[in-house]
Amino acid sequence: MTNAPTPSLAAAKQEPGGALGFYGVWLLAAAALIVLPLIFSSGGSLTSFSLIGIAIIFALSYNILLGQTGLLSFGHAVQYGLGGFLAVHAMNAVANHNWPIPLPVIPLIGGIGGMAFALLVGWVMTKRAGTVFAMISLGIGELVASSSLILRSVFGGESGITTDRTSLMPMFGWTFGPQIQVYYLIAFWVLVSAIAMYALTRTPLGRICNAVRDNPERVEFIGYDPHVVRYLAYMFAGFFAGIAGGLTAINFEIANSAYLGAMQSGFVLFSTFIGGTAYFFGPILGAILVTYLQLGLTSVTSVWQLYFGVIFIGIVMFAPGGIAGILMKHRPLIRAGTLGTVIPSYLVAAIPTLAFALGIILTIETVARFSGGDPINLLGIPFVATAPTTWAAAAVLVVGGFLVARITWRRVAEAWDRAATVARDRGYLA
Amino acid sequence: MTAAIQVNAVEKSFGNVQIIRDLNLSVAKGERHAIIGPNGAGKSTTFNLISGYIKPTSGEIRLNGEVTSGLRPFEINRRGLSRSFQVTNVFARMTVWENVRCAVLWATGHRYAFWKNVDNLPEVKQRTAQILDDIHLSHRSDVPAGLLTYAEQRELEIGITIAGGANVIMLDEPTAGMSHAETERAVALIRRLTEGRTLVIVEHDMSVVFGLADRISVLVYGHIIASGTPEEIRGNPKVKEAYLGEEVD
């Protein structure tokens, strides 16, 4: 058998976009992170950006499990929260002993904390995937969250443990008191973590994680122990979750038991799933959207969690690939130049869909505010929750919107089929 | 010389149903050995036992002289045995290229490495391209494996099995469900790719079996009733009675 390299198509095709495109994306991301607070410089947007940055790291770390390795965890906040607690204790210790450790190093300690915990419990947890793993992760989550309230010396009970981020030695004259300096610290870690997690997907381990996700049984017959693969993935996920937790501790100068809890675990699952688990950038989109929505919605409605539930169910039912999945579905159409033929049908469908959505919102708010609360204000139009006209309007919007939307979405599907057929004929769709 | 595969008095029961009874099999190094037998005889179960997918109830299995019964599939694979599956068993969401490349990684020593860029490993790349070329799937390298045609998936199944360079290859009905032309191509492929290696193949197509095999074992009700060269098997009255009937004449 000759071993001469075969100049096959496959070999030539393996660098998508080439090195330039690859570094270009990250340089662009770095530039965006630097100029963002210069464009939106209000205190509120700085706080939002900081939280979004943390959420991005957290969601990407979660996707190492869910999207890359096929592990559904209900307790990812454990590593995040423990990272946060370790970071707070580290900051206090550094300040007390005047150790020459600057603040930007602290998230790394959080990461080590998250990884150490994963190292400890992970071997048992990752023995099996699927439901077994999901259930154990839920159990560990509850266990740690409840012990955090009992072990007061470590976790500070209900009130948590506070710290002062400015008490560490300054770096380059930065004390990290002002939010803008904290933002840049977070932005730095977002970039480093995202690059590292992307790089991880391009390593032999990263590829085998995908294989374990697709078919753990077959993996055993190409030399790999899927248990080890899951364990390693779990540790990496714990590491980056710990970094996110450490950053949160720096941002709020406190760590408390809420960091470890089911709410936080649900939040990251939610962001990752809405963003889309099949593509690396999916969780980034999800983290941005969900954090932004959370910050925005809490100020306009008291039942914002209900909206999250509705969005989540909508995504699960109609777009299980998440936002990234929806976007990437259009790539072959863009390449084949047939996207233009579906856009008009989208625009038509948007109108009744929007009406339907407004009807749902009106219904939810009517129910929520029926027995008191601020008057409803929908797109500048005031509604009274107790007025039958409001109920009628809601009913018309929901029912009418739904019926018309159904017809228009059928049109979208037809336009899609035509566009996809053309794309297939032109060789852009398998 | 030690045999590539040595199965000694292996028994296997599922619950209280005994599927494999007193199984004895010896496959010499470099031999092409076919296992034939009626449906449900236990051929795939024999593969599962040898490859570590299930453990024997009693008895012993050796690979190149070393006892492997009781080892996990990946441990046996690392000792140089690779098998395919009767029902296609690939990584559906990954591309054809990724499927084959994953099967190359352990054998090329990259193991669980998380510090190397998988796209920058020349020997991995070269070997993957070579395998894809061998199984005639180079032009489909970017397609998710789940979207391949049936025949293409069967070829990928073979590709994944041989990619690690194992010296003992076991193929479970590699041509099942293929057309005549596809079968011929697949057999030529198998013949070429297993050159110089040990091959154990389960096959129902008798022209394939008698054309390819150096030796044949006949499995009936979980027991090997005859083992020998194609001529010996053809002339064996017990085999004729139990299984082959008119087919070989």
Ligand SMILES: Nc1ncnc2c1ncn2[C@@H]1O[C@H](COP(=O)(O)OP(=O)(O)OP(=O)(O)O)[C@@H](O)[C@H]1O
């Ligand atoms: N895990 C299992 N549990 C219970 N019974 C099993 C199991 N695996 C196989 N069997 C039974 O063992 C017998 C042999 O099955 P096996 O798949 O090995 O047959 P085979 O010779 O490969 O047949 P075919 O030619 O149809 O592929 C069958 O009766 C099957 O139902």
Ligand SMILES: [Mg+2]
């Ligand atoms: Mg079988």
